[in-house]
Amino acid sequence: MSTWRLECGACGEEATRHKATVCAHCHKPLLARYDLASLDGAALKKAWSTRRGSMWRFREIMPVESDEDPITLGEGETPLLAIQVEGDAADLELLVKDEGQNPTGSFKDRGLGAAVTRAALEGATEFVAPSAGNAGAALAAYAARAGLPARLFIPEDTPDGVARRCEHYGATITRVDGLIDECGRLSAEYAEQTGAFNLSTLKEPYRIEGKKTMMLEIVEALDWEPPDAIVYPTGGGTGLIGSWKTLEELRELGLITRSTRMYSVQGTGCAPIVRAWERGTDHAEKWEDAETEAWGLRVPGALGDFLILDALRQSGGGAVAVPDAAMREGAARLGSAGIGASIEGGATLAGAGALRRSGALKAGERVVLFNTAHLLTY
Amino acid sequence: MSTWRLECGACGEEATRHKATVCAHCHKPLLARYDLASLDGAALKKAWSTRRGSMWRFREIMPVESDEDPITLGEGETPLLAIQVEGDAADLELLVKDEGQNPTGSFKDRGLGAAVTRAALEGATEFVAPSAGNAGAALAAYAARAGLPARLFIPEDTPDGVARRCEHYGATITRVDGLIDECGRLSAEYAEQTGAFNLSTLKEPYRIEGKKTMMLEIVEALDWEPPDAIVYPTGGGTGLIGSWKTLEELRELGLITRSTRMYSVQGTGCAPIVRAWERGTDHAEKWEDAETEAWGLRVPGALGDFLILDALRQSGGGAVAVPDAAMREGAARLGSAGIGASIEGGATLAGAGALRRSGALKAGERVVLFNTAHLLTY
Numbered sequence: 087m088s089t090w091r092l093e094c095g096a097c098g099e100e101a102t103r104h105k106a107t108v109c110a111h112c113h114k115p116l117l118a119r120y121d122l123a124s125l126d127g128a129a130l131k132k133a134w135s136t137r138r139g140s141m142w143r144f145r146e147i148m149p150v151e152s153d154e155d156p157i158t159l160g161e162g163e164t165p166l167l168a169i170q171v172e173g174d175a176a177d178l179e180l181l182v183k184d185e186g187q188n189p190t191g192s193f194k195d196r197g198l199g200a201a202v203t204r205a206a207l208e209g210a211t212e213f214v215a216p217s218a219g220n221a222g223a224a225l226a227a228y229a230a231r232a233g234l235p236a237r238l239f240i241p242e243d244t245p246d247g248v249a250r251r252c253e254h255y256g257a258t259i260t261r262v263d264g265l266i267d268e269c270g271r272l273s274a275e276y277a278e279q280t281g282a283f284n285l286s287t288l289k290e291p292y293r294i295e296g297k298k299t300m301m302l303e304i305v306e307a308l309d310w311e312p313p314d315a316i317v318y319p320t321g322g323g324t325g326l327i328g329s330w331k332t333l334e335e336l337r338e339l340g341l342i343t344r345s346t347r348m349y350s351v352q353g354t355g356c357a358p359i360v361r362a363w364e365r366g367t368d369h370a371e372k373w374e375d376a377e378t379e380a381w382g383l384r385v386p387g388a389l390g391d392f393l394i395l396d397a398l399r400q401s402g403g404g405a406v407a408v409p410d411a412a413m414r415e416g417a418a419r420l421g422s423a424g425i426g427a428s429i430e431g432g433a434t435l436a437g438a439g440a441l442r443r444s445g446a447l448k449a450g451e452r453v454v455l456f457n458t459a460h461l462l463t464y
Numbered sequence: 465m466s467t468w469r470l471e472c473g474a475c476g477e478e479a480t481r482h483k484a485t486v487c488a489h490c491h492k493p494l495l496a497r498y499d500l501a502s503l504d505g506a507a508l509k510k511a512w513s514t515r516r517g518s519m520w521r522f523r524e525i526m527p528v529e530s531d532e533d534p535i536t537l538g539e540g541e542t543p544l545l546a547i548q549v550e551g552d553a554a555d556l557e558l559l560v561k562d563e564g565q566n567p568t569g570s571f572k573d574r575g576l577g578a579a580v581t582r583a584a585l586e587g588a589t590e591f592v593a594p595s596a597g598n599a600g601a602a603l604a605a606y607a608a609r610a611g612l613p614a615r616l617f618i619p620e621d622t623p624d625g626v627a628r629r630c631e632h633y634g635a636t637i638t639r640v641d642g643l644i645d646e647c648g649r650l651s652a653e654y655a656e657q658t659g660a661f662n663l664s665t666l667k668e669p670y671r672i673e674g675k676k677t678m679m680l681e682i683v684e685a686l687d688w689e690p691p692d693a694i695v696y697p698t699g700g701g702t703g704l705i706g707s708w709k710t711l712e713e714l715r716e717l718g719l720i721t722r723s724t725r726m727y728s729v730q731g732t733g734c735a736p737i738v739r740a741w742e743r744g745t746d747h748a749e750k751w752e753d754a755e756t757e758a759w760g761l762r763v764p765g766a767l768g769d770f771l772i773l774d775a776l777r778q779s780g781g782g783a784v785a786v787p788d789a790a791m792r793e794g795a796a797r798l799g800s801a802g803i804g805a806s807i808e809g810g811a812t813l814a815g816a817g818a819l820r821r822s823g824a825l826k827a828g829e830r831v832v833l834f835n836t837a838h839l840l841t842y
Contacts, residue, residue, distance in 0.1 A: 138516075139543060139685070159802050160543020160562060165517060167538060184538060187565055190804055191840050231802030254799040254839055307517075421632040424537050424609030426568055461632055462569050462840035 088146050092116045092291055095393050105208045105283065107290055115390050116291040117331065120147050127339035134306065139163070141196055141299035147335055149204045149295050156203045157232045159189035161196050162299050166307045166454070169423040174439030177449040181313065183304060186426050186460025190251070193300065193458045194224035197324055200296025201285050202228035210234065210283035214276050216269030217252075218244050219381045220459050225285055226257035237276060239269035266384075287322040288389040298328030298335075304454055305336060312336075312346040314451040315403065317437045319430040319458055320350035320359050321385035323394040330397035347403040349446070350394065351437030353378030354407045358386060359394055363405035368392055379410045382430040382458060404446055412436035420457065428464055431457030467529060470494045470669055473771050483586045483661065485668055493768050494669040495709065498525050505717035512684065517541070519574055519677035525713055527582045527673050534581045535610045537567035539574050540677050544685045544832070547801040552817035555827040559691065561678060564804050564838025568629070571678065571836045572602035575702055578674025579663050580606035588612065588661035592654050594647030595630075596622045597759045598837050603663055604635035615654060617647035644762075665700040666767040676706030676713075682832055683714060690714075690724040692829040693781065695815045697808040697836055698728035698737050699763040701772040708775035725781040727824070728772065729815030731756030732785045736764060737772055741783035746770055757788045760808040760836060782824055790814035798835065806842055809835030 092101040094109035095117045101109060106116055130146055137143030141162030142150070150156050164187045169180050185193035198221065202213065213229045213236045215221065222238045229236035236257040240249060241264065249259050262269050270286055277284035287293060305312050312333060318326045326348060336342045350359050355377035362370035372387035388394065398405055408416075410429070416439075417432025425431070434455035441447040470479040474492035484494055508524055515521030519540030520528070528534050545560045563571035576599065580591065591607045591614045593599065600616045607614035614635040618627060619642065627637050640647050648664055655662035665671060683690050690711060696704045704726060714720045728737045733755035740748035750765035766772060776783055786794075788807070794817075795810025803809070812833035819825040 136513075138541075158543075160545060160565060163516075163541055165536075165538020165567075184567065187538060187567060189543075189562070189565060189802075191569075191838065227802045227804065230800055251804075251839065254796070254804065255802060256800045418632070422608055422634045424567075424605045424633060426605065426629075426632065460569065460840065461629065462838065 088120065088148060088150055088152060090118045090120045090149065093119055095390070105205070105210070107284070115288040115393065118149055118291050118295055120335070122335060122338045125339060127341045130339065131310070131341055141199065141296065144299055144302050149200060149292050150207070154207055157206060157228055158199060159195065159227060159231055161188050161199045162303065164188060164303070166304060167425060169420070169425070171419050171423070171435065174442045175435060178438060178442060178447060179450065179452040180438065180455060181452065182420065182425055182431070182455045182457055183300060184425055184457050185300070186428065186457055186462070190220065190223045190227045191460040191463045192220035192224065193297065193325060193456070194220045195227070196296035196299055197293030198224040198228050198285065198296070201290055201292040202232055204292045205283045205285070205290070206232045206234060212237070212280065212282035213285050214273045214282040215285040216240070216266055216273045218266050219248055220463055222248065222257070223251045223255065226252040226255035229257065230255045237282065239272045241265055241269060287324060293324050294328045294331060297325040298332040300325060300456070301329035301332040305342060310341055312342055312344055313454045315347040315349060315447060316454045316456070317349045317351055317434040317441065318456055319380070319383055319433045320352055320394060321382045322388050323350070323359070323390050325456070325458070326350060326397055327390050327393045330401060345401060348397050348401040349403045349437065349441055350398060350405040351433050352405070352407050353380055353383045353413065353433065354409045356384050356386060357407040359388070359391065360405040360407040362391065362395055363398060368395060370395065380413055380429045380433055383433065404441070406437050406440045408433055408436040408440055421461070425457055426461040427457050428459040428461055430459060431455070468496045468498045468527060471497055473768070483583070483588070485662070493666040493771065496527055496669055496673055498713070500713060500716045503717060505719045508717065509688070509719055519577065519674065522677055522680050527578060527670050528585070532585055535584060535606055536577060537573065537605060537609055539566050539577045540681065542566060542681070544682060545803060547798070547803070549797050549801070549813065552820045553813060556816060556820060556825060557828065557830040558816065558833060559830065560798065560803055560833045560835055561682060562803055562835050563678070564806065564835055564840070568598065568601045568605045569838040569841045570598035570602065571675065571703060571834070572598045573605070574674035574677055575671030576602040576606050576663065576674070579668055579670040580610055582670045583661045583663070583668070584610045584612060590615070590658065590660035591663050592651045592660040593663040594618070594644055594651045596644050597626055598841055600626065600635070601629045601633065604630040604633035607635065608633045615660065617650045617654070619643055619647060665702060671702050672706040672709065675703040676710040678703060678834070679707035679710040683720060688719055690720055690722055691832045693725040693727060693825060694832045694834070695727045695729055695812045695819065696834055697758070697761055697811045698730055698772060699760045700766050701728070701737070701768050703834070703836070704728060704775055705768050705771045708779060723779060726775050726779040727781045727815065727819055728776060728783040729811050730783070730785050731758055731761045731791065731811065732787045734762050734764060735785040737766070737769065738783040738785045740769065740773055741776060746773060748773065758791055758807045758811055761811065782819070784815050784818045786811055786814040786818055803835055804839040805835045806837040806839055808837060809833070
């Protein structure tokens with residue numbers, strides 16, 4: 087069984103579940119809250135260990151009721167690979183969560199799998215979102231799996247390959263003479279005009295719920311001992327927010343006691359979270375003239391900025407910016423360990439090195455890096 | 465525990481295990497034979513169900529001894545996705561084994577994961593192989609994971625993306641002014657001159673052992689009821705040979721009773737197995753002027769031709785050729801079901817349609833298709 091309510095991540099106001107978007111009061115992201123006190127943690131742990139096939143094996147703390155079927159492409163169950171590297175991170179115990187092994191080649195499958203599942207169950211008949219990359223392909227694939235149409239607004243300068251991937255899954259593409267925020271505006275407008283459901287990042291509560299399964303898998307793979315730290319390549323930050331939420335839920339279920347420090351890594355050319363972290367503010371100002379090769383990190387203003395900063399602070403973590411050249415070098419190092427790393431994945435290794443240099447990460451600590459997308463998606 | 469001997473798939477002669485290649489007597493592929501009578505099938509089934517993380521959870525019937533560690537990138541554990549399509553295959557119960565969700569994006573990871581594991585355990589210090597596609601990337605990745613160098617001979621006209629993928633994993637590429645058979649000749653020569661281990665298809669016994677885990681996963685996912693039929697896109701045919709071998713082993717272990725009909729699908733522009741099947745011969749003549757967009761099916765002469773034809777015959781299956789246009793249409797249909805299908809994957813849907821039309825597949829039968837590589841690898 088699974089049942090939950092929604093509350094605003096900022097003001098705490100309750101929201102109704104039906105086709106939920108953002109807080110009606112303050113327009114901030116909503117979070118799903120499960121009745122964890124009614125669940126038996128030990129029984130869950132056992133049940134989860136016997137299931138196979140997708141992220142939905144954690145369904146008791148995911149947004150489906152017990153009689154509902156999720157829409158799945160077998161997302162999740164990605165490996166956690168131990169690696170050894172030379173350089174600054176050499177004396178860390180490094181593990182890479184290889185999210186490139188998801189259905190469309192990135193971690194976006196978890197978030198959009200959950201969001202599409204819930205929206206379809208709530209009666210959505212069409213989906214819309216802005217995208218310049220992997221989120222578009224993931225949305226297209228899950229919409230197809232749901233048997234529902236998807237429309238994507240993508241910036242004119244998006245590589246042809248990205249559009250072709252989305253079209254393979256049957257999505258309708260509208261190329262926009264503008265940046266991703268203009269695509270976001272058009273998506274919202276389209277949703278309003280047509281009744282299509284808008285799946286923009288954090289404009290609905292369930293992408294977080296899908297992304298949080300990454301951390302569930304990590305903690306389970308480590309025999310319910312959370313790692314010392316994670317280094318997360320932070321664009322919209324849904325996965326980081328989800329990871330922290332997972333740890334809180336597992337603590338409440340009595341399945342873990344210790345916690346994990348969360349570190350954000352961003353590019354030096356687009357580091358709004360790092361700047362806010364360093365200034366000690368609760369919110370991140372929009373980054374002007376964002377510039378980095380890592381598409382997934384080119385997010386000048388994240389709607390969940392305050393949730394990201396809160397997770398970094400509460401967990402005792404931090405944030406660090408690395409230049410594109412260091413990301414590329416990181417990706418090459420991961421490649422030499424056999425991992426099909428995207429530049430975002432490379433950023434986490436570069437970030438781990440920088441955090442080790444600064445002393446934030448200590449020798450011998452167990453640190454999880456996220457290869458959020460496959461090399462092939464570039 | 466796991467222990468096995470090697471015997472020739474053609475003449476049955478025993479071969480020594482150390483750095484085994486092909487039969488010393490007749491130069492045909494070797495097959496691994498496990499002491500299945502000493503294994504408890506029911507206990508294995510239970511043990512397999514509790515393990516997680518890679519294809520090596522079936523290790524008792526794979527080429528590692530109980531005290532040996534396999535080299536893994538988390539390959540396998542790919543989903544089996546039910547789909548519904550319109551057209552000729554509409555009244556079949558179709559399931560797609562989505563092999564695009566492997567570490568380097570194709571089923572080659574299973575074969576090369578097993579081959580590299582065994583060769584590294586036997587003391588190989590360098591690997592070499594010819595490739596024009598996914599096998600190269602898989603070998604490069606597993607060699608990297610083993611910490612050993614890999615050299616690939618690839619045809620001059622291979623797309624740049626393929627070479628870049630292999631280089632990401634640190635492989636050394638030699639571009640050859642010639643076709644894949646010339647690359648094969650150069651690989652053999654290089655192996656002889658340097659002592660590098662040659663991992664060409666079926667030039668060693670263990671790629672089959674990796675590939676066979678696809679069928680193990682399928683049968684397990686279907687609660688130990690083998691499907692009525694599989695439609696397999698046949699290039700070198702290692703996966704088809706491995707699938708049949710798996711069924712034989714599971715029968716011997718008492719885990720299954722019924723069997724599965726095996727069907728090969730090839731392109732009309734390169735269909736040596738289909739031609740041999742139709743002529744009723746034991747071996748397939750080399751196909752001249754092979755031409756198909758599906759790289760994975762552009763194999764004019766397979767070393768394991770006699771094993772493929774034997775599996776088709778023994779299983780009561782068959783072979784069918786489909787044109788490239790039908791493969792492309794098949795891939796698009798799979799895309800509309802949310803699957804990131806390569807053209808080879810599309811070929812299996814096209815093949816299922818053709819086999820249904822001919823009456824070889826019957827209404828209501830449960831048929832497994834193989835999406836052997838991700839759309840992204842193209």
